Amino acid sequence: MNQSSVPRDATRRSPLRVAATLIAASVVAAGAAVAFAADADAASTLGASAAQSGRYFGTAIAAYKLSDSVYTTVANREFNMVTAENEMKQDATEPNQNQFNFTSGDQIATWATSNGKRLRGHTLAWYAQQPGWMQNMSGTALRSAMVNHITQVATHYKGKIYAWDVVNEAFADGGSGARRDSNLQRTGNDWIEVAFRTARAADPAAKLCYNDYNTDGQNAKSNAVYAMVQDFKSRGVPIDCVGFQSHFNSNSPVPSDYQANLQRFANLGIDVQITELDIEGSGSAQATNYSNVVKACLAVSRCAGITVWGVRDTDSWRASATPLLFDGNGNIKAAYTSTLAALNGVPPTDPPTSPPTSGPTTPPPTGGACSASVTLNQWNGGFTAAVRVTAGSAALNGWAVTVTLPSGATVTNTWNAVAGGSSGAVRFANAGYNAGVPAGGSTEFGFQGTGTGPSATPSCAAS
Ligand code: XIL
Numbered sequence: 001m002n003q004s005s006v007p008r009d010a011t012r013r014s015p016l017r018v019a020a021t022l023i024a025a026s027v028v029a030a031g032a033a034v035a036f037a038a039d040a041d042a043a044s045t046l047g048a049s050a051a052q053s054g055r056y057f058g059t060a061i062a063a064y065k066l067s068d069s070v071y072t073t074v075a076n077r078e079f080n081m082v083t084a085e086n087e088m089k090q091d092a093t094e095p096n097q098n099q100f101n102f103t104s105g106d107q108i109a110t111w112a113t114s115n116g117k118r119l120r121g122h123t124l125a126w127y128a129q130q131p132g133w134m135q136n137m138s139g140t141a142l143r144s145a146m147v148n149h150i151t152q153v154a155t156h157y158k159g160k161i162y163a164w165d166v167v168n169e170a171f172a173d174g175g176s177g178a179r180r181d182s183n184l185q186r187t188g189n190d191w192i193e194v195a196f197r198t199a200r201a202a203d204p205a206a207k208l209c210y211n212d213y214n215t216d217g218q219n220a221k222s223n224a225v226y227a228m229v230q231d232f233k234s235r236g237v238p239i240d241c242v243g244f245q246s247h248f249n250s251n252s253p254v255p256s257d258y259q260a261n262l263q264r265f266a267n268l269g270i271d272v273q274i275t276e277l278d279i280e281g282s283g284s285a286q287a288t289n290y291s292n293v294v295k296a297c298l299a300v301s302r303c304a305g306i307t308v309w310g311v312r313d314t315d316s317w318r319a320s321a322t323p324l325l326f327d328g329n330g331n332i333k334a335a336y337t338s339t340l341a342a343l344n345g346v347p348p349t350d351p352p353t354s355p356p357t358s359g360p361t362t363p364p365p366t367g368g369a370c371s372a373s374v375t376l377n378q379w380n381g382g383f384t385a386a387v388r389v390t391a392g393s394a395a396l397n398g399w400a401v402t403v404t405l406p407s408g409a410t411v412t413n414t415w416n417a418v419a420g421g422s423s424g425a426v427r428f429a430n431a432g433y434n435a436g437v438p439a440g441g442s443t444e445f446g447f448q449g450t451g452t453g454p455s456a457t458p459s460c461a462a463s
Helices: 015-030 046-051 071-079 103-114 139-156 190-202 220-235 258-266 283-298 336-341
Strands: 055-063 080-085 117-125 163-168 207-212 241-244 270-281 303-308 370-379 382-391 399-406 410-415 417-418 427-429 442-451 459-462
Touching: 046 055, 046 336, 055 071, 055 103, 055 117, 080 103, 080 163, 080 303, 103 117, 103 442, 117 139, 117 190, 117 270, 163 190, 163 241, 163 270, 190 207, 190 220, 207 270, 220 258, 220 303, 241 258, 258 270, 258 283, 270 283, 283 303, 283 336, 283 410, 336 410, 336 417, 370 459, 382 399, 410 417, 417 442, 427 442
Parallel strands: 055 080, 055 303, 080 117, 117 163, 163 207, 207 241, 241 270, 270 303
Antiparallel strands: 370 382, 382 442, 399 427, 399 459, 410 442, 417 427
16 A cells, blocks of 8 residues: 555657747746747646656645735646645644644645645654644653644545655754654654554555655765665555655755665655755756756656745745745746756757857858857846747758857746756757748747846757
8 A cells, every 4th residue: 555656647748749838838927928829738837747757746835825816826827736834733733732723734735625736744743843732741641642643633634635744854963873852752762653653544545754854865864764764664664755855055955866865765665755845046056956856856766746845935934045946926937947847858958069159149151950140139137039040951840059158147038949958058949839940941039038148159950
């Protein structure tokens, strides 16, 4: 039970269809006054693009924000999994011992279900965000209270939860590999397995996860979690998944062995989930980090999905570090574009095959497969670039233009092509509807960016 591998959607969409819908997404999201016919029903959102490989893309939701229409519009459009940011925690659901309050948790559950989204439960047993009465308990009384709490909460939400974070953050940071000291830990080392068995009894259909941070790469802490999962599997303690919170910043960057770490846990016969992703920063560095996280998950067949810890930067628990995919106005960031592209499997930016030539942006002589020229509209801090793609002596059935941006420039929006990156050498591939260009004919695409626009002649290749 609950051990099956991640279901796969057999109807993976063609790259052309993906390309067309990517364009539709960027135009719609930017509100640009550009109209054209494009198939907009496929992978133009995070949720839909993740669903192409049977995965989900979720967000943390705060109940008190459900009356904010910008918030709900973005959340409803982009995500297909929801985690209650605080509303299902111990202090929220059992404010007084044995008096349960599901009001705000239910608001989120209802919003999720009525909008066709699945729900992750967070969290049943944790050293933090305990109600005052629980903080003051210990020993067998606390153990019984924990069991009662898990039973009541998991029973209340039974049938509505895709996965529960049964136990959160039970291991210590640093090199000890020890359990974190807490009142729950002091009830006996078996408190975690008791929590999992209790959750399984209350809601047998929910996947049961252990969730933690600083376990994203291989280190003493993740080794200790790994050993616990191995032990649980060998003794039949019910566990179905491990959640990797993935709160990243310059002190805690995306580890280089992130994918390998996810894979070694998956090899234990459990799912892995990225449960609270946020990456502090901005611009192309943040965008690259996000796409690297997505690529790591996509490369691990039992990586079931990704949840970001909030919708807009201003919704984040670390708002000042702008760690999310939408800005405070709900507009997409470069990190959104790179995340969507990674989910859609758009190939990474190709390095230029030869050094870009400097000088005026005139097209090279035709005769090769194609050439490209740029008309730049530059203002202080930003630009738009119109790129004309001209076929050589043979018709094109697909093309890709690589534009080299000066350092500091970032592509924020693209039309009539699919951007494979947002900074440095950016490869723009044709959209589904403009792949074909007759011999000697031309087509045009464009992009908007921040910083200084390109001055070098782009390279163009048939694809
Ligand atoms: C955070 C919430 O985002 C904040 O609103 C709250 O004040 C504190 O908790 N690890 C977890 C999450 O498992 O529950 C935490 O959420 C962030 C760290």
